[in-house]
Amino acid sequence: MKQIAIYGKGGIGKSSISSNLCVNLASEGYEVLLVGCDPKSDSTINFFNGKRIDTVLDLYKNGITDPDKLIFEGYNGVKCVEVGGPAAGVGCAGRGILVALKTLNKDYYLEKGFDIIFYDVPGDVVCGGFAGPAREGYADEIYIVTSGEYLSIYAANNIAKGLFNLNVKMGGIIGNLRGIPNEIEKIKAYSEIIDSQLISAVERNLKIHESEIEGKTVLEKYPDDPLNYKFKDIGKKIIENNKSRVPKPTTDEKIREILGGLI
Amino acid sequence: MNILTPRPNPIVAALYTLRDLDVDVAVLHGPSGCGFRAARLLEEDGMKVVTTSMTEEDLIFGASDKLIEVLKEVEELFSPKLIGVVGSCVSMIIGENVKKAINDSGLKEKAFFVEIHGCMGANTRGAIETLKAAMDFGLIDEKEYQRQTKMLLLATEVESNKGMAKSKYTRPLRGDELREVADYIIKKLKEDKKIAVVLNAKKETAYLFADILLAINLASKKHGGQIINVGNLSTDVGLLRIRRYAQDIKNNLEKNGITIDHISGGMDEYPVAGKNAIEYLKDKDFDLLVAVGIPQALPVIYKDSIAATNGPREVEPLKEEGYRYVTVEIASHSTVMGSRDIVLSELGDAIRKAAGIQ
Numbered sequence: 001m002k003q004i005a006i007y008g009k010g011g012i013g014k015s016s017i018s019s020n021l022c023v024n025l026a027s028e029g030y031e032v033l034l035v036g037c038d039p040k041s042d043s044t045i046n047f048f049n050g051k052r053i054d055t056v057l058d059l060y061k062n063g064i065t066d067p068d069k070l071i072f073e074g075y076n077g078v079k080c081v082e083v084g085g086p087a088a089g090v091g092c093a094g095r096g097i098l099v100a101l102k103t104l105n106k107d108y109y110l111e112k113g114f115d116i117i118f119y120d121v122p123g124d125v126v127c128g129g130f131a132g133p134a135r136e137g138y139a140d141e142i143y144i145v146t147s148g149e150y151l152s153i154y155a156a157n158n159i160a161k162g163l164f165n166l167n168v169k170m171g172g173i174i175g176n177l178r179g180i181p182n183e184i185e186k187i188k189a190y191s192e193i194i195d196s197q198l199i200s201a202v203e204r205n206l207k208i209h210e211s212e213i214e215g216k217t218v219l220e221k222y223p224d225d226p227l228n229y230k231f232k233d234i235g236k237k238i239i240e241n242n243k244s245r246v247p248k249p250t251t252d253e254k255i256r257e258i259l260g261g262l263i
Numbered sequence: 264m265n266i267l268t269p270r271p272n273p274i275v276a277a278l279y280t281l282r283d284l285d286v287d288v289a290v291l292h293g294p295s296g297c298g299f300r301a302a303r304l305l306e307e308d309g310m311k312v313v314t315t316s317m318t319e320e321d322l323i324f325g326a327s328d329k330l331i332e333v334l335k336e337v338e339e340l341f342s343p344k345l346i347g348v349v350g351s352c353v354s355m356i357i358g359e360n361v362k363k364a365i366n367d368s369g370l371k372e373k374a375f376f377v378e379i380h381g382c383m384g385a386n387t388r389g390a391i392e393t394l395k396a397a398m399d400f401g402l403i404d405e406k407e408y409q410r411q412t413k414m415l416l417l418a419t420e421v422e423s424n425k426g427m428a429k430s431k432y433t434r435p436l437r438g439d440e441l442r443e444v445a446d447y448i449i450k451k452l453k454e455d456k457k458i459a460v461v462l463n464a465k466k467e468t469a470y471l472f473a474d475i476l477l478a479i480n481l482a483s484k485k486h487g488g489q490i491i492n493v494g495n496l497s498t499d500v501g502l503l504r505i506r507r508y509a510q511d512i513k514n515n516l517e518k519n520g521i522t523i524d525h526i527s528g529g530m531d532e533y534p535v536a537g538k539n540a541i542e543y544l545k546d547k548d549f550d551l552l553v554a555v556g557i558p559q560a561l562p563v564i565y566k567d568s569i570a571a572t573n574g575p576r577e578v579e580p581l582k583e584e585g586y587r588y589v590t591v592e593i594a595s596h597s598t599v600m601g602s603r604d605i606v607l608s609e610l611g612d613a614i615r616k617a618a619g620i621q
Contacts, residue, residue, distance in 0.1 A: 128358025
């Protein structure tokens with residue numbers, strides 16, 4: 001069993017990438033669990049035609065803590081969990097993640113025979129709780145989703161700093177391209193600077209957008225689209241990746257230098 | 264039901280359980296005042312308690328480095344064999360990675376983490392989490408963990424069915440006049456009545472409650488009457504430290520020529536030992552029951568009875584159970600800490616005075 005967490009700048013496409021990876025890995029026969037860690041609880045909506053599933057923390061509030069009742073089966077057999085959390089502006093979402101992760105634990109995952117578990121984590125690691133999925137016993141390695149734009153790479157570097165501080169391994173970077181010049185080269189150069197690797201990059205593609213409007217993954221809406229092969233390929237690389245290591249974050253100046261040199 | 268009465272705290276229960284496990288130093292990862300009263304008592308009992316004295320700044324920026332530093336200091340100051348690190352409300356809310364801090368301190372061979380905070384329910388949860396951590400660390404086996412967990416859950420049940428968690432709010436009361444209660448007991452002995460004394464005490468508090476049993480027996484030697492002694496003084500159950508308490512008490516009683524007629528269980532079995540005691544007394548003939556320690560764990564018997572507790576908030580529920588008198592050992596906890604022998608109790612003292620013995 002492999003456990004991975006997806007981090008990256010808010011709005012960069014972590015949930016889109018995660019859900020399309022999950023659905024394609026499931027179609028290859030893997031037992032997949034997707035754990036949405038955003039209090040907005042929208043990581044898994046593409047598996048339920050845009051509907052939200054009951055969250056772990058809402059169920060917990062009602063005294064339901066049996067992991068079997070917290071996991072929902074979505075499209076193509078992908079198992080889905082939403083951590084949930086308080087409404088914006090109240091309570092403590094970080095504590096919520098810790099409590100939810102404790103309720104769903106590794107022993108249970110192993111018992112259920114999952115091959116891979118994805119934690120889709122909110123954009124910024126704003127407190128200890130948001131680092132929960134990166135702790136010992138949870139994700140074995142972290143993947144960062146980024147475009148080639150400065151702010152996205154800057155955010156990725158902040159995450160790399162967190163991983164460095166927490167001594168957590170990084171599996172690599174998954175590019176989600178916006179269509180700026182030399183984008184793959186920029187991401188690749190950055191990944192090498194921090195002693196990591198570029199796993200692959202997904203081109204900007206309207207089919208992702210169209211599928212999501214219907215609350216679907218690309219595989220469900222466009223089963224024959226070649227984009228699915230791309231996701232299968234990335235999924236395979238993640239499953240087989242044995243080059244994860246603690247990243248060496250760089251400085252803002254260095255990022256500007258790399259990006260500036262590739263305009 | 265939302266219970267308003269302040270009740271024992273899971274963090275403190277975790278600290279006490281570390282003491283039971285013969286841990287040398289407890290490190291509380293939280294503010295300096297957290298569990299202060301308990302910490303002071305536990306230090307008198309031989310376990311060092313230190314805190315990471317978390318501040319407002321630590322809440323904002325995290326305090327893992329501070330914890331690592333404190334662990335290293337503890338190692339240097341006390342050279343402990345065993346360290347227990349206990350969570351607190353604040354450190355757990357901000358998501359401190361305590362396990363990692365223990366690893367980073369280089370002390371993972373001797374330090375283990377009890378993941379607990381104040382909002383995790385009944386105090387017994389703190390004890391259960393500690394036992395679980397101790398099991399994972401290899402200090403106790405699974406069987407012992409299961410046995411104690413069962414007892415702790417039953418103890419919580421006793422409190423909610425018959426103790427201070429029974430009603431929304433329970434007043435603290437000082438109980439009945441000790442002199443009056445002592446006179447009543449002596450009167451019964453002089454009338455040559457038969458008294459059943461049931462010691463059903465929780466761990467170290469037995470050092471105090473056993474004194475009431477001792478005093479009644481000494482008074483009987485002088486004034487007559489007959490005594491049936493029942494106590495949860497088994498030396499075959501529980502952690503080594505707890506068994507030692509039972510042995511200490513047995514030694515004293517033996518020295519005074521007092522025999523325990525029936526052992527009702529171990530010293531951590533008070534939630535079930537009371538039932539066992541009453542079962543034993545079922546077909547015995549006696550005129551008065553004196554139940555000391557955790558009387559609320561005894562089934563109700565429809566006989567003349569006296570209860571001695573150390574909880575001012577247990578008085579009201581015990582009175583409701585029909586006890587003629589309920590007395591409170593108000594200073595109980597501070598007197599037993601660090602003790603290796605029976606200590607003078609307030610009711611025991613009053614009985615001795617009423618009996619004219621010293």
